[in-house]
Amino acid sequence: xxxxxxxxxxxxxxxxxxxxxxxxxxxxxxxxxxxxxxxxxxxxxxxxxxxxxxxxxxxxxxxxxxxxxxxxxxxxxxxxxxxxxxxxxxxxxxxxxxxxxxxxxxxxxxxxxxxx
Amino acid sequence: xxxxxxxxxxxxxxxxxxxxxxxxxxxxxxxxxxxxxxxxxxxxxxxxxxxxxxxxxxxxxxxxxxxxxxxxxxxxxxxxxxxxxxxxxxxxxxxxxxxxxxxxxxxxxxxxxxxx
DNA sequence: TATATATTTCCAGTACTATGGAATTATATA
DNA sequence: TATATAATTCCATAGTACTGGAAATATATA
Numbered sequence: 001x002x003x004x005x006x007x008x009x010x011x012x013x014x015x016x017x018x019x020x021x022x023x024x025x026x027x028x029x030x031x032x033x034x035x036x037x038x039x040x041x042x043x044x045x046x047x048x049x050x051x052x053x054x055x056x057x058x059x060x061x062x063x064x065x066x067x068x069x070x071x072x073x074x075x076x077x078x079x080x081x082x083x084x085x086x087x088x089x090x091x092x093x094x095x096x097x098x099x100x101x102x103x104x105x106x107x108x109x110x111x112x113x114x115x116x
Numbered sequence: 117x118x119x120x121x122x123x124x125x126x127x128x129x130x131x132x133x134x135x136x137x138x139x140x141x142x143x144x145x146x147x148x149x150x151x152x153x154x155x156x157x158x159x160x161x162x163x164x165x166x167x168x169x170x171x172x173x174x175x176x177x178x179x180x181x182x183x184x185x186x187x188x189x190x191x192x193x194x195x196x197x198x199x200x201x202x203x204x205x206x207x208x209x210x211x212x213x214x215x216x217x218x219x220x221x222x223x224x225x226x227x228x229x230x231x232x
Numbered sequence: 233t234a235t236a237t238a239t240t241t242c243c244a245g246t247a248c249t250a251t252g253g254a255a256t257t258a259t260a261t262a
Numbered sequence: 263t264a265t266a267t268a269a270t271t272c273c274a275t276a277g278t279a280c281t282g283g284a285a286a287t288a289t290a291t292a
Contacts, residue, residue, distance in 0.1 A: 003135060003139075004132055006135060007130055007132045008130070009130075010127075011130025013126040014125075014129070015279095016123045019119060019122060019126065023119075023205075023206070026206070027207065027208070027209045028208075028210050028211070029208045029212065030211070031211075034238085035238075035240095036238065036239080045281080045283080046239065046282085047240075047241080047242090047281080047282055048280075048281055048282060049239090050241080051241095051279095051281085054240090068288095068289065069239085069289050070238065071238075071239065071240095083203075084200050087129075087142075087196060087199075087200065090139070090143045091143065092142070092144075092146075094145060095147075096145070096147065150268085151270095152269080155269095161251080161252050161253080162268090162269065162270080163253075163254090163269095163270075163271080163272090164251055164252060166271080167249095167251080167270095167271095170270090184260070184268095185258075185259050185268045186259095186267095187270095
């Protein structure tokens with residue numbers, strides 16, 4: 001993932017309503033969640049919700065699938081994994097005294113620091 | 117980490133200049149990087165750079181340490197780990213047919229899906 | 233066709249954000 | 263004290279985002 005694409009995704013996740021929406025979808029799994037269910041769960045006006053979902057779709061964090069009158073929103077797990085990978089990339093690569101990730105990160109070193 | 121705090125951090129990372137700064141710091145390691153070095157590396161005007169660094173500091177992604185005339189910017193790895201954890205939390209918790217994370221995520225299931 | 237359901241698009245006011253030059257503050261040194 | 267270095271604060275302009283009611287679109291059913 002390139003920097004611009006990562007920044008776009010992060011910016012969209014950096015809004016409480018959109019982050020709530022995305023988390024609700026991530027929690028829901030691969031089959032997706034109808035817009036109406038999100039609306040009921042998060043109590044957001046339809047026009048506002050639609051606006052935010054569209055932004056998530058535009059940056060590739062969510063896709064939509066129609067089933068008759070219902071639109072399902074599907075979280076894009078690959079995009080999330082790519083984003084998380086990007087944030088960890090090159091962690092401590094320039095560290096002068098090379099202490100190793102174990103010294104840097106208190107928990108789950110491999111998760112936050114892949115140091116290839 | 118709560119939702120508001122995660123959204124704040126994500127929003128600050130959702131800007132190409134700030135994301136570049138943060139990555140440069142993450143790459144640099146725990147000892148931190150002087151503001152001037154960031155400026156030289158990323159070629160951003162001082163006032164603009166200062167503004168962006170301040171925003172990263174305000175949400176806890178960066179801390180600063182002064183050494184005589186030089187201000188070092190230190191990335192907060194804990195905050196990054198917390199943020200990544202937040203994004204993965206409750207992944208697929210509501211999934212109806214319970215396929216398990218292996219079916220959901222192509223790579224590193226434990227990373228993206230802890231399903232407690 | 234008429235009606236109901238699911239969701240989006242339109243619109244416009246308010247508010248926030250980004251930018252960078254100039255002036256300022258903090259610290260060190262001659 | 264005068265000067266140099268490191269970085270910040272001030273300021274104003276321009277652009278962008280958030281919000282939600284009302285109207286419009288898409289689809290299903292009686």
